[in-house]
Amino acid sequence: xxxxxxxxxxxxxxxxxxxxxxxxxxxxxxxxxxxxxxxxxxxxxxxxxxxxxxxxxxxxxxxxxxxxxxxxxxxxxxxxxxxxxxxxxxxxxxxxxxxxxxxxxxxxxxxxxxxxxxxxxxxxxxxxxxxxxxxxxxxxxxxxxxxxxxxxxxxxxxxxxxx
Numbered sequence: 001x002x003x004x005x006x007x008x009x010x011x012x013x014x015x016x017x018x019x020x021x022x023x024x025x026x027x028x029x030x031x032x033x034x035x036x037x038x039x040x041x042x043x044x045x046x047x048x049x050x051x052x053x054x055x056x057x058x059x060x061x062x063x064x065x066x067x068x069x070x071x072x073x074x075x076x077x078x079x080x081x082x083x084x085x086x087x088x089x090x091x092x093x094x095x096x097x098x099x100x101x102x103x104x105x106x107x108x109x110x111x112x113x114x115x116x117x118x119x120x121x122x123x124x125x126x127x128x129x130x131x132x133x134x135x136x137x138x139x140x141x142x143x144x145x146x147x148x149x150x151x152x153x154x155x156x157x158x159x160x161x162x163x
Contacts (some may be wrong), residue, residue, distance in 0.1 A: 001094075002035035015063075032083045049105025052118040053143050057123055058104050067093045069102065069121060071141050071148055088146035091139065099126040100136070108153065110135075110158040121148070124158050133158040
């Protein structure tokens with residue numbers, strides 16, 4: 001009887017497992033490049049920033065119509081100090097809407113319950129008439145798990161800073 005139940009549960013879980021797809025970029029290794037340059041795999045760098053543990057960073061990349069955030073770890077540095085990175089987790093998005101952007105790292109103007117958080121990544125929409133941000137989604141870069149964890153947007157406020 002137990003075997004039948006386990007078999008049924010396994011069969012029910014298989015379609016779910018098949019749908020969950022690991023990003024093709026997880027595990028990808030590359031040398032640091034400048035903003036706007038393209039990696040050998042055709043992915044264009046849009047900049048990023050370091051997290052509270054400065055051996056980790058979040059970088060923005062695009063390829064075709066896909067927009068991605070990569071949680072990366074520094075694995076080495078060359079003689080000039082240029083880091084080598086390995087991708088640990090990826091968030092993928094279809095083309096962002098006009099006025100949508102991600103705020104994170106040292107350059108973020110976002111506070112969570114009144115406090116800064118260097119490991120928080122916030123998807124926002126700029127409301128130009130009001131010069132304010134509407135918080136749409138948020139994640140925490142979980143260094144222990146090396147994953148992006150979705151978090152509640154409650155208590156997150158992002159201040160507009162003119163470029």
